[in-house]
Amino acid sequence: MQRILRVVAFAVVGFAVSAGMVHAVTDGSGDPVAVKSDDGKWSDKDGNPTFKIEADGTVDWYTYVGFTRYSAECLRCHGPDGMGSTYAPALIDSMKRLSYTDFYAIVAGGKKDVSASQDLVMPAEGENKNVMCFVDAIYAYLRARGDDAMGRGRPQNHAPKPAFYAKDVEQCMG
Secondary structure: HHHHHHHHHHHHHHHHHHHEEEEEEOOOOOOOOOOOEEOOOEEEOOOEEOOHHHOOOOOOHHHHHHHHHHHHHHHHHOOOOHHOOOOOHHHHHHOOOOHHHHHHHHHOOOOEEEEEOEEEEEEEOOOOOHHOOOOOOHHHHHHHOOOOOOOOOOOOOOOOOOOHHHHHHHHHHH
């Protein structure tokens, strides 16, 4: 229930930002150090999703899922490994200045950046369960890439899938 309320709240924020009703403040993603785990889902000191990478390079399960979901849903525009393309900006650069709230609002509500030299449009993904059910994992993956904590390509090793993960996904995907 808490996850549903969170999705609804952020969707409202995303709509308000995309409609120009509020101005989102981009204060950066902050310190990415993982301080708390909720069944394998890591968060930083402020409660934002983050990554946990062991000394041997093993990434946490959700960062790994973030890589797979990014590759399935975001790569076609933002390029492999968040490196950008001629079509859309490098997200690893954006992660250095976007807070989690701003990231979520843009993903859910979309964004238009139109000028005389370019017309960039990020479609709203708020209705796309393949994105929104995994937005925290995508954020953690891109945060790891933006922080240079994780290299390009599929992580070689990842933590095991948490026992409740399948139920959580099933509940979100409906």
